[in-house]
Amino acid sequence: MADILTSMYQAHTSPGNRRYAKMKSPFLYSNDDLGTASHTVEYAQSIQIDMTESSYDTLIADITTIHNLPDVRRNSFNNYSEYVRKETKEERIRKNNPSVALAYERYKTILQLVESHYE
Numbered sequence: 001m002a003d004i005l006t007s008m009y010q011a012h013t014s015p016g017n018r019r020y021a022k023m024k025s026p027f028l029y030s031n032d033d034l035g036t037a038s039h040t041v042e043y044a045q046s047i048q049i050d051m052t053e054s055s056y057d058t059l060i061a062d063i064t065t066i067h068n069l070p071d072v073r074r075n076s077f078n079n080y081s082e083y084v085r086k087e088t089k090e091e092r093i094r095k096n097n098p099s100v101a102l103a104y105e106r107y108k109t110i111l112q113l114v115e116s117h118y119e
Contacts, residue, residue, distance in 0.1 A: 003031055004084060004088060005049060005051070005059075007088060007091075007092070008058075008059075008062075008087070008088055009051050009055040009058060009059050009093060010051060010057075011049050011050060011055060011059075012049070012050045012051070012052035012056055013047055013048065013049050014048050014050075015017065015045055015046070015047065015048065016045065016046030016047050016048040017046070017048070018046040019043050019045055019046065020043065020044045020046060021041050021042070022041070022042045022043075022044065023040075023041060023042075023054075024040045024041070024042055036054065046073070062087070066080055066084075068082055
């Protein structure tokens with residue numbers, strides 16, 4: 001996941017300053033007649049993510065887009081992974097090929113003009 005954050009959103013990750021506790025499933029002592037439950041606690045280290053505000057806004061927009069895709073709701077992990085791979089590949093192509101980036105911007109402009117006609 002850190003690679004995706006770095007490549008798509010120019011984010012940097014590092015260990016965070018917090019630890020989170022999560023209760024594991026309770027288990028019963030077998031030698032206790034009352035069946036006393038005992039919980040174990042699992043700790044997880046937090047991750048700190050540093051990115052620009054515009055990259056954060058882009059990330060939130062992307063998550064919203066992914067969340068609203070019908071296929072993602074049915075097959076969330078597989079479709080999400082495929083969507084992210086496709087978007088990452090397309091972003092890299094646009095970044096490395098200025099003519100493709102320009103054509104993509106023109107495409108988005110034309111699409112917005114056509115969409116406004118239907119509103």
